[in-house]
Structure formats: C-alpha cells, structure tokens
Amino acid sequence: MRVAAISIFPEMFRAITDYGVSGRAVSEGHLVLDCINPRTFTHDRHRTVDDRPYGGGPGMVMKAEPLEAAIDEAVERVGGEAKVICLSPQGRVLDQAMVESLAEEPGLVLLSGRYEGIDERVLESWVDEEISIGDYVLSGGELAAMVLVDAVVRQIPGVLGHSQSAVEDSFADGLLDCPHYTRPEAHRGSRVPEVLLGGDHERIRRWRLKQSLQRTLIRRPELLQERELTAEEQRLLAEIENERPD
Numbered sequence: 082m083r084v085a086a087i088s089i090f091p092e093m094f095r096a097i098t099d100y101g102v103s104g105r106a107v108s109e110g111h112l113v114l115d116c117i118n119p120r121t122f123t124h125d126r127h128r129t130v131d132d133r134p135y136g137g138g139p140g141m142v143m144k145a146e147p148l149e150a151a152i153d154e155a156v157e158r159v160g161g162e163a164k165v166i167c168l169s170p171q172g173r174v175l176d177q178a179m180v181e182s183l184a185e186e187p188g189l190v191l192l193s194g195r196y197e198g199i200d201e202r203v204l205e206s207w208v209d210e211e212i213s214i215g216d217y218v219l220s221g222g223e224l225a226a227m228v229l230v231d232a233v234v235r236q237i238p239g240v241l242g243h244s245q246s247a248v249e250d251s252f253a254d255g256l257l258d259c260p261h262y263t264r265p266e267a268h269r270g271s272r273v274p275e276v277l278l279g280g281d282h283e284r285i286r287r288w289r290l291k292q293s294l295q296r297t298l299i300r301r302p303e304l305l306q307e308r309e310l311t312a313e314e315q316r317l318l319a320e321i322e323n324e325r326p327d
C-alpha cells in the first residue's frame with residue numbers, strides 16, 4: 082500500500098516507519114510511506130504555511146496554496162486514484178469496519194492539520210473524506226494519521242507474519258481482550274489462574290472466550306450489539322448472566 086502523509090512535522094512519522102509491525106511493513110515493502118511538507122511548496126522568504134484568520138479570532142489558519150501543492154504532489158507519488166483523507170475532529174470516528182475498508186484502497190493521502198485548522202477551500206475542493214480518531218482536543222492531526230496507518234497496515238496480507246492473517250488477528254474478533262499472564266506463576270502473592278497452567282487447550286480456549294465476553298459485556302456492552310454471537314458465545318453469555326451478582 083502507498084500512503085502519503087502531508088504534515089509540517091514529517092519527522093513525527095518516524096514513530097510508525099521505524100518501529101514495530103508498521104516499521105517491519107515498511108522495511109518489507111508492504112507499506113510505502115512518503116511524508117510531504119507543505120513548507121516545501123512555499124515561495125516567500127519565511128516559507129509561510131499559515132496566516133491570520135479572516136473574521137479575526139485567536140491563532141492562525143493553514144494556507145490553501147501550500148497544502149494544495151502538497152496534495153498534488155502526494156496524489157502523484159501515491160499514484161492516480163488516491164483517496165484524500167483529512168484527519169479532523171469534524172470527521173466520522175474511525176472504527177475497525179472503516180479500517181478494513183480503507184485497507185482495500187490502492188493509495189491514501191493523509192492530511193494533518195495544525196494551528197486552528199485548514200482553510201475550508203482545501204476541504205471543499207480536494208478532500209474526499211474527513212476522519213476523526215475520537216472526541217478530545219489534539220494539537221495536530223499527525224498522531225491521528227499514524228493511528229490510522231497503524232490500524233490499516235495490519236490488514237495488509239503478510240504484515241502480521243505468514244501464520245496470522247488479518248482475520249486471525251488476535252485482537253480483531255470484535256471482543257475486548259482476555260487477561261494475559263506470563264512468568265512468574267506467583268507475582269507479589271498474586272497467582273496465575275489455574276486453568277492457564279494446565280495443558281487443557283480446549284478448556285483454556287473456552288475460559289479465554291468467556292473472559293473476553295464478560296469484559297465486553299461489563300465494559301463495552303455496545304460492542305456486543307454490533308457482533309454476531311456464535312451458539313457457544315450465546316451459551317457462555319447466558320452462564321455469565323446467571324453468575325452475575327444481582
């Protein structure tokens with residue numbers, strides 16, 4: 082997948098190109114990430130990318146011209162039919178379904194805002210979709226762009242290692258994660274659940290599934306609304322409901 086990130090802080094994207102699953106995806110060629118700085122497309126002495134807002138008010142607004150030149154370059158680098166996305170609080174909040182759909186795109190251009198935001202004419206004429214990563218105030222769109230890339234890159238076949246496909250991604254079954262433990266068996270007096278110490282893999286699988294269902298029911302019940310439950314999951318949920326203190 083080819084992605085072009087437009088930002089006045091391109092070095093930030095080292096966080097995904099140099100580490101972990103996304104870093105390996107880059108080194109193995111599954112992901113090509115170009116970072117494009119709008120400042121490259123300025124022609125004045127101060128390389129101005131922002132200016133004061135019409136109508137007054139605090140802060141500055143990102144100028145259209147440098148951004149549009151950067152988008153032009155980005156679309157070219159990514160290859161013709163790129164989807165241009167602006168990471169923005171005004172966008173649709175990202176979820177796994179959107180991630181899976183974005184992973185099907187041949188190329189993505191990701192625009193990150195700074196200051197008070199981007200000149201609206203850029204959004205109107207160049208941006209296909211605005212996407213938000215959640216409802217809190219951020220200082221820029223770059224971290225949101227990196228969240229999106231991290232999630233999308235895991236969907237690319239081959240990125241999660243030959244054995245695991247995206248479908249088997251251990252986190253992608255729509256339930257919250259079960260508890261995890263590793264050595265030592267007793268840590269500060271707290272022991273690992275006995276079931277995990279035995280070798281009964283079927284019993285362990287069922288225990289983990291029940292734990293995931295219980296946590297999802299208690300902490301994020303709305304996730305259960307969106308999810309088809311297998312017969313086994315429905316049985317386990319019934320068990321959980323019966324065990325719940327009144």
Ligand SMILES: CC(C)(C)c1cccc(C(=O)NCC2(NC(=O)c3cccc4nocc34)CCCCC2)c1
Pocket residue numbers: 168169170194195196197198199212213214215216217218219220221222225226
């Ligand atoms: C949601 C809330 C609290 C009601 C809100 C309302 C109004 C403004 C903001 C805000 O944070 N403005 C600053 C700004 N944020 C973002 O880019 C941003 C924020 C959150 C999720 C994101 N996902 O992608 C990008 C995101 C960075 C600087 C350039 C202007 C945008 C927040």
